[in-house]
Amino acid sequence: MKLSLALVLSLLAPPALADWQQTLDAARGQTVYWNAWGGDARTNAFIAWVGEQTETHYGVSVVQVKLSDTAEAVTRVISEKAAGQDAGGSVDLIWINGPNFLAMKQQGLLHRPFVADLPNARYLNLGPTSPASVDFTVPVDGMESPWRLARFVFTYDSARASEPPRTMAGFVDWAAANPGRVTHPDPSNFMGATFLKQALIELTPDTTALQQPVTDAAFDAATAPLWAWYDALRPNLWRGGETYPANESVLQQLLNDGEVDIAMSFDPASTAAAIADGLLPDTTRVFVPVGGSIGNISFVSIPYNAANVEGAEVVANFLLDPATQAHMQNIEVLGAFSVLDPARLDEAASNAFAALPTAPALPTLADLGPTLLEPHASWMTRLTEEWARRYTK
Amino acid sequence: MSHEGRLLRAGVLAVVGLGLITPIAIGLWQTGRAALGILPALGRNVASLDSWHELVALPGFATSLRLTLVTGLGSTLLSVLLATGFCAAVHARMTSASGARMLTPFLAIPHAAMAVGLAFVMAPSGWIARMMAPVAGWDRPPDFATVNDGWGLALTFGLMVKEVPFLLLVILSALSQIPVARQMAAGRALGYGRGIVWIKIIMPQVWPLIRLPVWVVLAYALSVVDMAIILGPSNPPTLAVAVTRWFTDADPTMILPASAGAILQAMIVGLAVALLLIAEKVGKRLGRWWIRRGGRGLSAEPGLWAASAVVMAMMAVGLLAMLSLVVWSLAWRWSFPQVLPESWSLKPWTNAQGGWMRALSTTLLLAGATAGLSLALAIAWLEGEDRARRSRAPWAEALIYLPLLIPQIGFLYGLNVGFLQIGLSGGITAVIWAQVLFVFPYVMIALSDPWRALDPRMIHAAAALGSGRGRRLWAVKLPVLIRPILTATAIGVAVSVAQYLPTLFMGAGRVATLTTEAVTLSSGSDRRVTGVYATLQAGLPFAAYLAALLIPAILHRNRRALSGASAT
Numbered sequence: 036m037k038l039s040l041a042l043v044l045s046l047l048a049p050p051a052l053a054d055w056q057q058t059l060d061a062a063r064g065q066t067v068y069w070n071a072w073g074g075d076a077r078t079n080a081f082i083a084w085v086g087e088q089t090e091t092h093y094g095v096s097v098v099q100v101k102l103s104d105t106a107e108a109v110t111r112v113i114s115e116k117a118a119g120q121d122a123g124g125s126v127d128l129i130w131i132n133g134p135n136f137l138a139m140k141q142q143g144l145l146h147r148p149f150v151a152d153l154p155n156a157r158y159l160n161l162g163p164t165s166p167a168s169v170d171f172t173v174p175v176d177g178m179e180s181p182w183r184l185a186r187f188v189f190t191y192d193s194a195r196a197s198e199p200p201r202t203m204a205g206f207v208d209w210a211a212a213n214p215g216r217v218t219h220p221d222p223s224n225f226m227g228a229t230f231l232k233q234a235l236i237e238l239t240p241d242t243t244a245l246q247q248p249v250t251d252a253a254f255d256a257a258t259a260p261l262w263a264w265y266d267a268l269r270p271n272l273w274r275g276g277e278t279y280p281a282n283e284s285v286l287q288q289l290l291n292d293g294e295v296d297i298a299m300s301f302d303p304a305s306t307a308a309a310i311a312d313g314l315l316p317d318t319t320r321v322f323v324p325v326g327g328s329i330g331n332i333s334f335v336s337i338p339y340n341a342a343n344v345e346g347a348e349v350v351a352n353f354l355l356d357p358a359t360q361a362h363m364q365n366i367e368v369l370g371a372f373s374v375l376d377p378a379r380l381d382e383a384a385s386n387a388f389a390a391l392p393t394a395p396a397l398p399t400l401a402d403l404g405p406t407l408l409e410p411h412a413s414w415m416t417r418l419t420e421e422w423a424r425r426y427t428k
Numbered sequence: 429m430s431h432e433g434r435l436l437r438a439g440v441l442a443v444v445g446l447g448l449i450t451p452i453a454i455g456l457w458q459t460g461r462a463a464l465g466i467l468p469a470l471g472r473n474v475a476s477l478d479s480w481h482e483l484v485a486l487p488g489f490a491t492s493l494r495l496t497l498v499t500g501l502g503s504t505l506l507s508v509l510l511a512t513g514f515c516a517a518v519h520a521r522m523t524s525a526s527g528a529r530m531l532t533p534f535l536a537i538p539h540a541a542m543a544v545g546l547a548f549v550m551a552p553s554g555w556i557a558r559m560m561a562p563v564a565g566w567d568r569p570p571d572f573a574t575v576n577d578g579w580g581l582a583l584t585f586g587l588m589v590k591e592v593p594f595l596l597l598v599i600l601s602a603l604s605q606i607p608v609a610r611q612m613a614a615g616r617a618l619g620y621g622r623g624i625v626w627i628k629i630i631m632p633q634v635w636p637l638i639r640l641p642v643w644v645v646l647a648y649a650l651s652v653v654d655m656a657i658i659l660g661p662s663n664p665p666t667l668a669v670a671v672t673r674w675f676t677d678a679d680p681t682m683i684l685p686a687s688a689g690a691i692l693q694a695m696i697v698g699l700a701v702a703l704l705l706i707a708e709k710v711g712k713r714l715g716r717w718w719i720r721r722g723g724r725g726l727s728a729e730p731g732l733w734a735a736s737a738v739v740m741a742m743m744a745v746g747l748l749a750m751l752s753l754v755v756w757s758l759a760w761r762w763s764f765p766q767v768l769p770e771s772w773s774l775k776p777w778t779n780a781q782g783g784w785m786r787a788l789s790t791t792l793l794l795a796g797a798t799a800g801l802s803l804a805l806a807i808a809w810l811e812g813e814d815r816a817r818r819s820r821a822p823w824a825e826a827l828i829y830l831p832l833l834i835p836q837i838g839f840l841y842g843l844n845v846g847f848l849q850i851g852l853s854g855g856i857t858a859v860i861w862a863q864v865l866f867v868f869p870y871v872m873i874a875l876s877d878p879w880r881a882l883d884p885r886m887i888h889a890a891a892a893l894g895s896g897r898g899r900r901l902w903a904v905k906l907p908v909l910i911r912p913i914l915t916a917t918a919i920g921v922a923v924s925v926a927q928y929l930p931t932l933f934m935g936a937g938r939v940a941t942l943t944t945e946a947v948t949l950s951s952g953s954d955r956r957v958t959g960v961y962a963t964l965q966a967g968l969p970f971a972a973y974l975a976a977l978l979i980p981a982i983l984h985r986n987r988r989a990l991s992g993a994s995a996t
Contacts, residue, residue: 068938074952100937103948106678111936113680114841117469118848125936134678142470142680195568215571221662223673278576278662284953291953292553293764294569313760313773314953416679420487427488427664 055154058345063094065346069335070108071130073101074284077308081369084362089353095346100126104224105135112144112338124340128347132334133171133225136179137412139336146337148177149348155355156180160376166332167374171412172246179334180351183363184372185301186403187229187328190287194318196296202324203234207264210271216296218273218280218289222419226283226299231418233329235261236407245410249417258418262425269426276426291315303403304370307394311367321398327405332374357384365391372400433815440809444827448865451843452834456694458842462687470680483685483692486674488664496667496693499580499660500650501700503587508642510588510742511595513735516626519603520612527600529977534593534746535919536969538926539586540943541962543658544950545749546586548756550574553764555752561765569764576661583660587652589746591645592739595638601877602637606630619724623732628719635708640825640873644832646704647697651835654928654947667693671837672929687841694838701833750966757959776960784942784960790856791925791941791968797860799920802868803913809872810879811901820876828872831865840933847934859939862930863923871920878912879905910983914976922969942968 067089073079079099086097102108108129115124131139139145150156159167159181167181168174191199196216200209210217220227236242238260244253269276273295280286283300290298291314300306309315335354337347353359357380360373377385461467465476483489522530549555553569560566575582608630615625651668660666665673671693674686756762757776759769776783813820843862852858882905890904906913928943935944946961 070937073948076952076954076957098938101940101945101948102937103951104676107676107937109678109680110676110683113469113683114845115848117467118845120848120851125938138678138680274571274573274576277578278573281657281662281951285951287953288955289553291763292551292569294551294553294571309953312954313771316763423487428491 054152058152058348059093062343062345062349065343066096066098067127067343067346067350068098068100068125069128069130069347069350070100070102070105070111070126072103072105073099074103074282075305077312077369078371081363084368085350085353085359088359089350093349093353095349097350105129105131109135109139109144112139112340113142115340116144121340123342124338125342126338127341127343128335128337128350130182130333131179131336132331133409134412134415136170136334136336137173139338140173140176140178144339145178146339146341146344149337149351150175150177150180153180153348153352153355155352155357158355158357158375158379160379166330166406170334171331171409171415173412175334179336180355181332181334181374182351182354183333183369184330184374185333186303186323186330186372186406187233188300188303188306188321188323188398188403190290190298190300190306190315190319190321192290192293192296192316192318193320194316195293199297199322200324202326203237204264206234207267207271210268213296214271215273215275217271218276218286218295219299220282220286221279222422224282226286226301227279228415228419229301229329230299231261231265231422232410232415233324233407234264235410235414235418236329237324237326238264245414246408248411249413254414254417254421258421287315290319302371303398304364304366304372307366307396308370310396311394320396321402323398323402323404325404327407328403329409330406331409357381358387361387361391364388366394366397367392370397433812433817436808437812437816440805440812443805444809444868447861448831448868449827451846451861451865452831452839454846455839455841455843456691456834458845459687459690459839460842462683462842463691465684467683470683472684479684479688483688486670486685488670492664492667492670495580495661495665496650496696499584499587499656499666500646500696503584503591503649504642504646506584507588507591507595507645510735510739511592511599512626512631513732514592514596514739515599515603516623516630517732517736519600519608522600528597531593531597532973533750533966533970534590534743535597536922536973537590537750537966538922538943538969539590539652540654540658540926540928540947540950541753541965542590542746542749543586543655544946544958544962545751545753546582546589546745547575547658547950548752548955549745549749550582550585555748555767558765558767566765575659578661580660580666583656583666585742586655586659587649589742589749590655591649592742595641595645596739598638598641599634602634603630605637606633621724621729623729624724626732628715632715639708640829643701643704644829646700647833647835650697650700651693651837653837654943657947658950667696668835668837675837675841683841690835690838690841693835697833697835753959753962753966755959756955757957757963759956759959773956776954776956783957784945784964787940787942787945787961788964788968790939791943791965793856794860794863794931794939794941795921795924795968795972798863798867798924799871799917801860801864802871802920803875803917805868806872806875806916807906807913810875811905815897828869830869832869836866836929840929844933856935856939858934859931862934863927866927866930867920867923870923871916874916874919875909875912878909882909911976911980914979915973918969918972918976921972925965925969 069082071082079101082097082099089095089097108126112124112126161168170179189199196213200206206217219230222228222231235258236245239245239257241257244257247253280289283298286298287309289295303321306315306319306321310317310319335351337344341347355375357375360375361384363369363371364373373388463479465472465474465479551557552572552574557566557569611629612622612625615629616622653668653672656666656669660669664670667689671686671689674682674689755769758772758774760771760773762769847858886904886908887900890900895903926943928947931939931941931944942961942965946958946965949958949961
């Protein structure tokens with residue numbers, strides 16, 4: 036009886052879903068090694084929760100390999116390729132985007148396209164120019180699956196700094212009036228590079244050039260105002276711009292210690308979350324420059340030699356489940372904004388998002404203003420190289 | 429020399445050669461190939477010097493190199509001077525055993541944990557600044573670079589806080605082999621000042637006994653990564669940190685200049701040791717001439733007391749750093765300029781399930797396995813020497829020290845590629861193997877002297893009573909030597925717990941220990957959780973040292989001659 040019912044169901048199901056059932060069967064019992072940046076305790080806890088859920092529902096367990104930099108995972112896959120280990124690799128799933136994705140895609144280190152096979156991909160807007168389809172202007176081509184939305188925001192302590200700068204250009208005057216009270220993470224770090232990109236987009240004469248791969252001529256023309264701005268800003272940075280915090284977490288700690296008045300984040304909810312965790316003063320608030328700020332999507336991708344491909348796909352699909360996304364957007368859980376297209380959600384799912392709790396330091400989508408597009412990934416590489424050439428002596 | 433003795437020796441040598449030396453050679457070979465531009469995975473098959481040109485042209489390379497030399501050579505030189513001065517001033521009042529007890533917390537705490545604590549104590553918003561804030565009238569932290577300074581002073585200081593106690597211990601145990609009191613009395617009777625007797629008579633005898641440990645300290649200081657990330661400058665960092673960063677750059681072709689940097693790192697250590705040897709030769713000549721001049725040098729005394737004062741101050745800061753880790757792990761909010769937390773919480777400790785419990789058990793497993801294996805190998809080696817009735821050849825001594833003198837970054841990348849080729853990477857076995865490379869030398873060094881100091885009459889008596897070799901080992905040597913054996917094990921545990929790069933590279937990041945978590949977390953924003961990991965990281969080796977003190981005392985409570993007086 037049971038068997039015939041399964042047979043009927045499998046006959047009725049569309050072909051893609053039948054394939055998905057095969058994926059689910061193969062995934063059962065697999066352990067997925069998810070290589071993800073491990074510097075944020077709430078994200079780590081969320082990943083642990085994902086593992087519990089997939090274990091219960093699909094028999095797929097998740098082990099987070101905590102990275103201090105995503106490039107570590109890329110290096111690992113390269114080492115494996117160097118050693119000829121083309122199957123059974125140690126990395127199953129990577130939290131990735133931008134230059135690391137570009138590097139892996141170019142080196143042929145990624146698994147075949149898989150996003151279209153995920154049942155929950157139907158909640159995504161996968162149009163050709165949608166943020167879920169292009170990662171730093173590089174076409175995703177189904178090789179990475181979105182899971183959380185990132186928006187660049189500034190954080191400031193309203194008890195110490197009453198009036199934060201309103202534009203990137205305004206940082207120069209603000210720092211001159213408050214010397215040593217602002218800095219940015221080292222540009223070799225993602226967040227430090229984003230600070231420079233945010234300024235570049237505001238200061239450059241022609242933003243359309245940033246959407247093309249960088250050329251020498253375009254780079255010089257586009258970045259000249261940026262370096263003039265930075266030369267004026269740098270002497271008034273924390274420690275005179277001689278040293279920089281390693282990443283945004285260290286910068287947040289500096290804000291908490293009162294060493295600086297402004298920090299930055301790629302997660303608009305991180306400030307409210309940090310206040311709840313006792314990691315920032317209650318008076319901390321979020322602001323974005325008046326013209327809006329850079330936004331992008333965090334993805335997960337599967338290396339070409341992953342040992343547990345099916346399990347990794349099940350996890351990627353679970354991350355896109357509307358219930359998972361609503362749980363993730365809950366400020367008491369993680370507070371990361373959903374990547375799903377609100378227009379494609381059914382009523383129950385929409386209500387789940389509408390019912391999420393709020394907090395004083397949590398901005399609304401309206402507060403955040405327009406989303407600025409990431410420049411082509413080659414710009415970021417050139418920008419950090421040029422920064423190092425100019426300021427690392 | 430018996431057949432059996434030869435077999436045991438050959439077996440031990442084979443294990444050390446294949447298990448310890450071959451991996452290093454393979455690692456250096458693979459790294460060296462990449463340094464010469466050969467990396468088939470990226471389609472590079474032609475040898476060239478381009479990697480080296482690229483390395484030299486990288487932004488900040490010259491500064492990184494300078495920082496490495498200044499912090500590495502500077503911290504070692506200052507540590508040796510301070511440790512010598514301190515010993516000269518307090519030796520008469522301190523035995524080797526009481527010294528060891530006092531120094532244990534400093535030896536037990538891993539570099540990374542000490543660095544995390546020091547970073548908080550010394551920062552402009554740190555503990556010392558908070559204590560000064562009411563007096564100085566600071567309502568916000570001053571903008572001084574007291575950590576991560578461009579000169580690497582904070583890093584130099586951090587290294588010294590760890591290395592001075594280590595050198596003190598080494599010097600104290602060397603002094604127990606020299607009739608210091610008699611020579612001091614003779615020197616004083618001839619009208620020499622106390623300090624000058626130390627410099628002219630005692631140190632020349634101590635130096636050959638501490639030469640190798642000083643090399644180890646020098647090699648370590650020149651290539652340290654975890655402490656340099658936390659306390660050192662970042663733009664640019666020291667060479668070892670820069671090389672680690674390049675190895676993990678988003679651009680995979682950076683592996684080529686990174687490998688060249690790794691080989692350069694190994695060459696720097698080699699050159700520094702050579703420099704020390706030359707300095708020793710020159711010093712010998714100058715010293716003889718100086719001693720023959722016969723100056724009585726009564727003015728050296730204040731220098732000794734200054735050295736002791738500096739050492740005491742450093743230890744106080746070190747203790748403060750350790751204490752701050754515990755306080756942070758119990759705090760909820762603790763903001764500038766509060767000297768103590770505004771609110772307390774046990775949350776980081778109670779969140780054990782998904783958190784520190786797992787890292788602690790992995791660390792325990794690794795420490796147990798590596799210390800156990802190393803101990804077995806060391807005992808087999810020493811017993812082999814006994815049975816062959818041979819003392820250790822200099823090349824064998826060099827073999828033991830080799831892993832400690834070659835910078836880890838120089839061969840770990842290559843070793844990982846090698847391990848991957850035999851399908852061993854990413855697992856606990858690979859990590860155990862890689863850690864034993866560094867644990868075994870320390871265990872061996874710690875056990876060798878007490879083993880040789882064992883009274884041979886006991887063995888002869890046992891033999892005369894008819895016990896065979898095995899029984900003499902199990903029933904006489906090991907029980908009598910239980911104290912040094914446990915001490916060596918505790919040192920092995922401490923070394924294993926502190927391993928950062930081998931665990932990270934060989935474990936493919938999957939093997940999370942207290943140290944890898946503490947270093948990752950120290951680049952995060954939650955000092956309270958970092959405090960938990962660093963406290964555990966320091967507590968585990970400390971517990972091992974404590975056990976090494978207590979177990980023999982309990983076992984031998986009715987054997988007075990064995991309880992404390994045996995050579996440690």
